[in-house]
Every structure is written in C-alpha cells, then in structure tokens.
Amino acid sequence: MRALTWQGKHDVRVETMPDPEIVNPRDAIIKVTSTAICGSDLHLYDGVIPGVLAGDILGHEFMGEVVETGPKSTLKKGQRVVVPFTISCGKCFFCEQSLYSACDNSNPADKQDISEKLYGHAMSALFGYSHLTGGYPGGQAEYVRVPFSDVGPIVIPDGMDDDEVLFLSDILPTGWMAAENCDIKPGDTVAVWGCGPVGLFAVQSAFVMGAGKVIAIDEYPGRLALARKMGAEVIDFKQTNVLEALMEMSGGMGPDAVIDAVGMEAHGMAPDTILDNIKQTVGVGADSAHALREAIMAVRKGGRLSIPGVYGGFLDKFPLGALMEKGLQVRTGQTHVQRYTKDLLRRIGEGELDTTFMISHRLPLEEAARGYESFRFNQNEWTKVVLKPGTETI
Amino acid sequence: MYSDNDDPRFLPSPYGAPRRYDEGSYRPDRGTTAVVLGLGVLAGAAGYAWYQAATRNRVGHRPPDDAPGRTSRQSRYGNYAVTGRTVTINKPRAELYRFWRSFQNLPQFMENLHDVREVGDVTEWTIRAPLDREVTVRTRIVQDVEGEMISWRSIEGSDIDTEGKVTFRDAPADRGTEVEAIIAYVPPAGELGRWVAKAFQAEPAIQGRRELRRLKMLMETGEIATNANRKTA
Numbered sequence: 073m074r075a076l077t078w079q080g081k082h083d084v085r086v087e088t089m090p091d092p093e094i095v096n097p098r099d100a101i102i103k104v105t106s107t108a109i110c111g112s113d114l115h116l117y118d119g120v121i122p123g124v125l126a127g128d129i130l131g132h133e134f135m136g137e138v139v140e141t142g143p144k145s146t147l148k149k150g151q152r153v154v155v156p157f158t159i160s161c162g163k164c165f166f167c168e169q170s171l172y173s174a175c176d177n178s179n180p181a182d183k184q185d186i187s188e189k190l191y192g193h194a195m196s197a198l199f200g201y202s203h204l205t206g207g208y209p210g211g212q213a214e215y216v217r218v219p220f221s222d223v224g225p226i227v228i229p230d231g232m233d234d235d236e237v238l239f240l241s242d243i244l245p246t247g248w249m250a251a252e253n254c255d256i257k258p259g260d261t262v263a264v265w266g267c268g269p270v271g272l273f274a275v276q277s278a279f280v281m282g283a284g285k286v287i288a289i290d291e292y293p294g295r296l297a298l299a300r301k302m303g304a305e306v307i308d309f310k311q312t313n314v315l316e317a318l319m320e321m322s323g324g325m326g327p328d329a330v331i332d333a334v335g336m337e338a339h340g341m342a343p344d345t346i347l348d349n350i351k352q353t354v355g356v357g358a359d360s361a362h363a364l365r366e367a368i369m370a371v372r373k374g375g376r377l378s379i380p381g382v383y384g385g386f387l388d389k390f391p392l393g394a395l396m397e398k399g400l401q402v403r404t405g406q407t408h409v410q411r412y413t414k415d416l417l418r419r420i421g422e423g424e425l426d427t428t429f430m431i432s433h434r435l436p437l438e439e440a441a442r443g444y445e446s447f448r449f450n451q452n453e454w455t456k457v458v459l460k461p462g463t464e465t466i
Numbered sequence: 467m468y469s470d471n472d473d474p475r476f477l478p479s480p481y482g483a484p485r486r487y488d489e490g491s492y493r494p495d496r497g498t499t500a501v502v503l504g505l506g507v508l509a510g511a512a513g514y515a516w517y518q519a520a521t522r523n524r525v526g527h528r529p530p531d532d533a534p535g536r537t538s539r540q541s542r543y544g545n546y547a548v549t550g551r552t553v554t555i556n557k558p559r560a561e562l563y564r565f566w567r568s569f570q571n572l573p574q575f576m577e578n579l580h581d582v583r584e585v586g587d588v589t590e591w592t593i594r595a596p597l598d599r600e601v602t603v604r605t606r607i608v609q610d611v612e613g614e615m616i617s618w619r620s621i622e623g624s625d626i627d628t629e630g631k632v633t634f635r636d637a638p639a640d641r642g643t644e645v646e647a648i649i650a651y652v653p654p655a656g657e658l659g660r661w662v663a664k665a666f667q668a669e670p671a672i673q674g675r676r677e678l679r680r681l682k683m684l685m686e687t688g689e690i691a692t693n694a695n696r697k698t699a
C-alpha cells in the first residue's frame with residue numbers, strides 16, 4: 073500500500089509499505105477513503121515530539137470502508153466508519169469511566185516505560201503519533217489496522233459525505249471537549265487562542281453551549297475570518313495587545329473561561345517565546361507556551377482554563393501564582409473521542425454543527441508532502457487539508 | 467516450618483534497627499560555621515540553608531511506615547534482591563487466581579518464560595537466555611490459598627535461588643482485583659550471574675511491570691496490545 077511516512081524534521085514522503093493484516097481478534101482493517109492532516113501532525117513534522125522513528129506512518133484523522141474483520145470485531149465488511157484517534161480497549165477502569173484517552177491497555181507493554189518515566193503514568197495509544205503512544209501505524213495510508221474495532225469506530229449512515237463526518241475522528245470532539253471543559257454558563261464570555269481547526273470548532277461549540285460572546289485570537293486574517301463567520305469577535309495578536317483588548321472586551325472583568333487551542337508551538341515575539349524556542353531547538357523537551365501564559369493572565373478571577381493544545385514536556389516561567397491566587401480551574405487532556413462521537417454525529421445530521429467550512433484543500437494522498445508543507449508554512453490560506461487515498465486528481 | 471508472614475524479606479521493615487538520635491547528621495561547631503560563611507555570600511547562604519535543614523525538624527527515630535518493604539530506599543535484604551509490582555485488574559479475584567494457578571498459562575504473558583513443566587509437586591520453569599541458552603528454575607509451592615495467594619521457593623537443583631509470591635486482593639470501589647507479585651532472588655555468581663544480573667537485576671522492575679501489564683491486557687481485553695501491522699514481523 074501507499075502511505076505517508078516520517079523521515080525527519082520537515083521531511084515526510086509517500087512510500088510503498090506492506091499492507092496491514094488482522095493481528096489480534098478484535099482488529100479490523102479499514103480501507104481509507106479520507107484522512108486529514110492535523111495541527112498535532114505539525115508537532116511531529118517540526119520534530120518537537122520525541123519518539124518518532126524514520127519510516128513511521130503518520131495520520132490519526134481517518135475514515136473509510138471496513139474490508140476485513142477479526143473474529144471478535146463487531147464491524148461488518150462494507151460498513152463506512154470514522155475511527156477515533158485514541159485507541160481504547162473499552163474494558164479497563166478508565167474506559168469504563170469514559171476516560172478513553174487514558175486507556176490502560178492499548179499502548180504495548182514495552183512502549184509504556186517512557187511515558188511512565190516522563191509523566192508518572194503510562195499513556196495510552198494513539199494512531200500515528202510517536203512510540204510514546206504506541207508507535208501504531210497511522211491513517212495517512214491506503215489501509216489501516218484498527219485494534220479494538222468493536223469499541224472505537226462509529227458507523228456512518230448512507231447519505232452523509234466523508235467531508236461532513238471525517239472530523240469526528242479528532243478535531244470536532246476536541247473542540248467540543250475544549251468548550252465542555254469551560255463549564256459554560258449562559259451568557260459567558262469565552263476567549264479562544266488559536267483559530268486552527270481545533271480553535272474554530274471550540275468557537276462553534278462554545279456558542280452551542282450557550283456562550284454569550286466568544287473572542288478568537290490568531291494572527292492569520294484567513295483563519296480569523298473563519299472564526300468571525302462562526303460568530304466570534306476576533307483579535308489579531310500582531311496588531312493588538314491581547315491582554316488589554318480582552319479586559320476591555322469583557323467589561324473590565326476578563327473572560328469567564330479561556331481555551332488554549334495553540335499548544336506547544338505558540339508563536340510570538342515576547343521574550344518568553346524566544347527563550348522557549350531556543351530550548352525546543354536544542355531539544356531539552358521545553359514547550360513554547362506563550363498562548364497558555366497569556367490565557368492564564370487574561371482569565372477572570374475564579375475562571376476556567378481549558379487546554380486542548382498539546383504539550384509534551386516541561387515549562388519555564390509558568391504563571392503559577394496567577395493560577396493559584398485567582399483560584400482558577402484547569403481541565404485538559406487528549407480528547408476522549410469515543411465519549412462524543414454518537415452525540416456529535418447526531419448534531420451534524422441535524423445541521424446544528426457545520427463541519428465542512430474549514431476545509432481549504434483536498435489532495436490525493438500522493439501529494440501529502442506538499443499538503444504538510446503548505447499547512448505548515450502557509451497557515452493563512454491552508455486551514456485544513458483532507459487527503460484522498462486512491463485518487464489521482466481531485 | 468516456613469511461614470511467609472514471618473519472612474523478614476517480605477515484611478515492611480525498610481529501616482532495620484532504629485536509628486540513633488544523633489546518627490547521620492552533622493552539627494558544625496562554631497569554627498566550621500565561620501569558615502563556611504567566609505566562602506562568600508552564595509556559599510554562606512547555601513551553608514545556612516543546609517545548617518537549617520540539618521538541625522531543624524530533625525527526626526531521630528523513624529518507626530516503620532505502611533508502604534511495602536520493597537519500596538524502601540534500601541533494595542537488598544541480606545543476600546536477596548527483591549522486586550515487586552502491583553497492578554489493578556478489572557476482573558474477579560477467583561478468575562485471576564485460577565488463571566495464574568494453571569502455571570501453563572504464564573508463558574502467554576511472560577516473554578522470557580519458554581516452558582513450564584509440572585513433575586509431582588515440583589515445577590520446572592525454562593527461561594530463555596541469550597545465545598540460545600536456557601536457565602532452569604525448579605520450585606515448590608510453599609503456600610497456596612485458593613483465590614488469595616500463591617507462594618513458591620526454589621529447591622535443590624535450581625539454577626537460581628529464588629522465591630516469590632503473588633497475592634490477589636479485592637480492589638476498592640469494585641475496581642476488580644489488586645494483583646501483587648513479588649520476587650526475591652540471590653544473584654548468582656559467574657557468567658550465569660552476569661546474565662541473570664542483566665535479565666533480572668538491571669531491569670527486574672521493567673521486566674516485572676511489563677509482564678503484569680500484559681497479564682492485565684490479556685485478562686481485561688482478551689488480547690495483548692501490539693503495534694505490529696502484520697502477524698509475522
């Protein structure tokens with residue numbers, strides 16, 4: 073099969089790899105029809121996530137057709153399914169609490185040692201996202217082996233397009249959970265850092281949950297325009313002092329809740345960012361967290377801080393004093409995708425959520441490398457890339 | 467008669483004999499303090515902090531706490547090295563006990579365990595060693611309490627002097643069972659010793675925790691997680 077492989081920093085290539093097989097009883101094999109590039113993939117592309125090996129197949133947002141099933145799979149050949157990026161067994165303590173991204177049983181035993189050392193507890197597995205989280209071959213490929221296929225994949229009814237439902241695999245539930253973690257009360261003001269796909273879905277979800285005002289922050293006019301289309305007021309951090317603006321736009325109180333949908337590669341010219349970037353470059357596992365620091369400073373006293381943005385290591389100059397003295401509540405984590413897919417599929421079907429507005433480019437899988445480069449270096453125009461395996465032109 | 471509960475190696479007494487009040491700390495006399503302060507502001511501050519730490523809130527005698535002995539800061543008990551690990555498995559105690567008690571099942575999740583043979587009341591464990599060699603451990607069950615615990619000890623003719631036990635306790639709040647496995651062994655001498663040291667001593671905790679993780683996967687999900695994309699690598 074053809075698959076997008078990681079070779080090194082800013083070097084990804086589509087190569088021919090062996091087709092996957094059923095290995096465990098609960099497996100299924102999916103023939104991928106659509107797969108997206110995620111902001112999380114850019115962390116791998118930029119080489120700031122450890123434990124990625126040359127030749128690893130990337131991709132964790134994918135859907136397709138069931139072509140093979142193991143004896144314990146509940147799927148049927150021919151079904152169309154969207155696959156959550158979190159691999160979860162459905163049987164452990166965490167899965168039973170619907171904390172799917174904390175599953176104990178999906179990360180192979182020998183892959184759990186590193187994260188246990190790094191974080192105190194072993195992480196669960198994700199598709200195509202480094203050997204810290206299992207080293208599972210990812211979805212930017214023609215075929216994928218899907219473990220625990222009786223628990224994760226959601227079957228899509230006929231009549232719904234790939235483009236409408238593909239993002240159930242990650243960014244829609246992620247934006248939704250980001251807003252849910254804000255515990256939004258009717259009329260609340262919510263500020264969102266980052267107008268990438270995650271931030272945009274968080275904006276939309278916050279309105280559905282009753283926010284009165286959502287303020288979205290980014291530097292790219294193209295992305296800010298999409299946030300505005302979703303009903304947000306926008307701040308361009310290149311032309312405006314974000315902290316001052318947020319105070320003024322929230323009656324001098326500060327937003328009730330803040331969402332960091334940027335993660336470990338925040339841009340900014342503040343001294344903290346420059347220092348963070350230097351440390352990231354020399355590889356001491358430091359995160360660049362300008363947006364996170366700003367969010368903590370901006371949020372009102374007793375407010376809520378939601379962090380869907382991904383961090384992997386350590387952080388300097390964390391405003392711990394502001395966090396404690398203002399009495400903030402913090403909620404974060406990799407998304408518990410399986411918890412949300414059913415409900416969100418229904419909301420898409422009923423037209424409550426628009427999922428296609430952010431797709432800026434559709435490419436054949438063969439052109440995935442160009443997709444990565446453009447999504448990384450032309451963020452203004454490239455908001456979301458969907459790859460179509462098995463097609464020559466689109 | 468051997469009683470597991472009397473075995474000092476398994477008892478939570480990490481501190482041995484009570485420490486004397488004045489042991490292990492050092493109170494500088496005035497002269498020393500003066501020299502320390504003479505080294506400059508930084509050194510002085512550090513010295514002061516150290517002096518404070520060494521003299522304030524000092525605990526003379528520490529009675530044993532409630533943590534398992536193997537988590538103590540000392541990891542040798544006489545000649546024995548001890549390692550152990552607890553894992554919570556979302557299955558009933560009886561089921562887990564029965565699975566473990568059929569020793570034939572153990573190679574399913576213990577990677578280096580090649581073969582298990584039961585001859586009378588003696589069990590022979592064949593463990594894979596590097597360079598296609600094998601080590602044979604011969605054990606006899608010391609205690610076997612249905613649904614609760616199994617302990618064993620090596621006998622004459624075993625390549626390694628070892629003993630161990632596994633206990634099964636109900637986990638709180640209906641979380642299933644807490645499975646605790648403890649192994650004590652005397653690191654042998656010679657070439658074998660070097661290998662055993664590598665296989666057990668350098669990474670005994672790693673090996674043990676990987677095995678318990680695989681057991682948990684197998685019992686909870688019916689399979690052992692792998693990222694392999696094909697049956698044969």
Ligand SMILES: NC(=O)c1ccc[n+]([C@@H]2O[C@H](COP(=O)([O-])OP(=O)(O)OC[C@H]3O[C@@H](n4cnc5c(N)ncnc54)[C@H](O)[C@@H]3O)[C@@H](O)[C@H]2O)c1
Nearest residue numbers: 111112266268269270290334335338339380381382406407
């Ligand atoms: N928690 C999860 O399960 C989960 C799932 C998917 C993605 N993520 C993470 O969410 C984050 C966003 O993902 P995405 O796909 O939207 O990525 P993206 O790279 O497309 O978007 C990030 C946006 O943040 C903006 N930004 C950078 N610095 C900023 C700053 N200082 N202030 C305001 N905006 C700034 C960028 O201009 C960009 O538009 C990433 O860290 C990604 O890894 C998390």
Ligand SMILES: [Zn+2]
Nearest residue numbers: 110111112242
């Ligand atoms: Zn993603």
Ligand SMILES: [Zn+2]
Nearest residue numbers: 161164167175
């Ligand atoms: Zn699980």
